[in-house]
Amino acid sequence: MSATQLRVVLTPEDFSRYPFVPEALSSLRELELTLEDIASTPLGNLILEKARERLLKAVEGEKLPSPEEDYMLEVAVFYTTLLILAGVGDDRLTEKFSTLYAKAVYEFLLKDLEKGSRDKLLYLAVKVLGWDVRPVDPNVLIHFKYFVSAQPEFTGEWKLTNRVLEKGYVRVSWRELARLLETGVKKYVISLVQRAEVSGNIPEGVYRVVEEVSRAWSARQQDIRSVARDISSRRGEEALPPCIRELLHQQLSGKNLPHSARFALASFLLNIGFSVEETLEVFRHSPDFREDIARYQVEHIAGLRGSRVKYLPYKCDNMRSYGLCRWSCEGVKHPLQYFYRALRGRRVKVKELW
């Protein structure tokens, strides 16, 4: 569907839920608010305080507060948050915030779907993200290049191989489109932070918030580093195959890993002797960590729940096909095999494939 064919009337409520759409930004321009104002006027201070609150939540990995009902205020808070993120300049924090933010957007999209307003989803896909998406009752067709850039998983029903693909288009349900949009919005928000530029000096008041968020974030990173040190000192990181080492680093740096990656890492750690508590400690740094859900999943993998089977990590072939491994370890067909060889003091030749 081309952008010109699509006419959607956005309400103030939409601007408040989706403040990243270009039309919302132009409403901010109408407000003629400058950075100096944010630092020095009462309204500005309110905006700054709300942005600060959101970012401190993101640092702790907690759910972000609901958007402001006054859409003008929401848009201002949203862009101020991005400016502060750009000031902090830490890709991992930006990723963390964007992940949490996009999850909230996903919830709103589902609500829109329940109300039958599919055009909101189309609007975000086509006008904001520039995707080639065509509604074909009762489904949606999306060009595969946008599908593969936003699919949340590389296994099961999400895997392209398991989809109906015709002449370049993947058939998806509206709910699936909402999930694809979650990833799309996350990447879009990251790109907004990367493009954010502040002309002139950052006013003192705003700068104080940048500093406070940076401090809180690096304190959080200290905790993470101590977990990493713990793993290294106990087992010796050299004993981990390159795929698991990479997943562990990404996990500890707060990257939002897909489900398959978390399964691979958790099952590996549990199999080399980590307890459920120790494994949970590693996952505590996920941008979307929720203790109850994570504990249930880790206990399940450990064989303490459900089928009572202790799961093994994927074998190497599957790790590669799920995009979790880009190496070839000589004579090794399973990540655990690498670990046991390394423990016996045998060196494994590793080649990077791509």
Add this chain to the structure above:
Amino acid sequence: MRPLSSLALNLFKSYYRRTYVPPPSHLEKREYGFQLFGVQGMLRHISFGNGNELNEFLRSRVPQHAYYSTALYESPSAPEMSGKGWLGAELVFDIDIDHVDTPCKELHDTWKCKNCGAEGRGQPRACPVCGSENLERKSWVCDICINSARDEALKLLDLLENDFGVSRNEVAITFSGHRGFHIHVQREDFMSLDQDARREISDYVRGLGLEPELMLRRSKGGLYAFRYDAETPGWPGRIARYAALLLSERIAGSGLPELPKAEWEDLIKTAVNELSAKIDEKVTIDVHRLIRLPGTLHGKTGLKVLELTASELEALTAEDILKKAIVFGDEEVRVRMRKLPSRVLLYTIESDSDVVNVPLHLALYLHLNGGAEVLR
């Protein structure tokens, strides 16, 4: 340097003197890599401003192997990847029948186990004597190999066209000059695909990660029905059509029969194995890959890396393709080589002796790939 080595160099020199290698698209944004005769290692991070500079290089340095990047860069000659400024990369597929069982491998491929010293013909995965995977292999190309590579390439073209919507005039096909074909998708809008996206595309054409369970529906009596019919696009329809063929005797009325789950799973696996394209996934996923430059010579065979259109690939036989790729004459040359392949290029060599008379282009191949000595 042995006598034919200087002959090989001279033959390559004569080729580049008489040939203008057509510059690839976006020539100045690509990185080039070359391997020179008798020199270890590769000259990398080379760039050219125009087609004449590229041809001047080929004429003066006479490389044994010539490659160019599928990626475009702001500064292709920067020595570090991080300094090159990646702008995007073509979506490329490499069909290489090294991983396909062809009947001709017994006729020309040999191996020697580095562990126990056993040797033999064919291309076993591991040494049949001691089980080691550490084998020294020698492989050769013949018309039978090219035919099976061509079949794989045609399957890929079908997948690209019907599933991915890439029409046949949007692909450039290259015969690699050895055992396969390279398929370059010439779509600017695919240049920015990242590695995850390329892996999904590669897995799709290989049928990797396909879960039979997702295509089945539980029916009565513990039997399972296939969810899709032959009209469905993509893998489901492809599998349905294949199943209809295999099960034709058991189809009563319309639609596929209901079967036990295990039987469906086997059937789906067979279908995927038969219908998927055997590509080397590393080439598709790598966004910094160097690949053979069309129009240059393959340094192991002396054959031309040959550009073909999709309709040429369909219409030409393996013999036609080889004939087009042979650029040197057929004057008779006497060579000596141990373990001569019995089928190679278009020729069957039936000789108990290590010494044979062969056409010049074959002598060059036997020398480059098998160390044959030229006697006359």
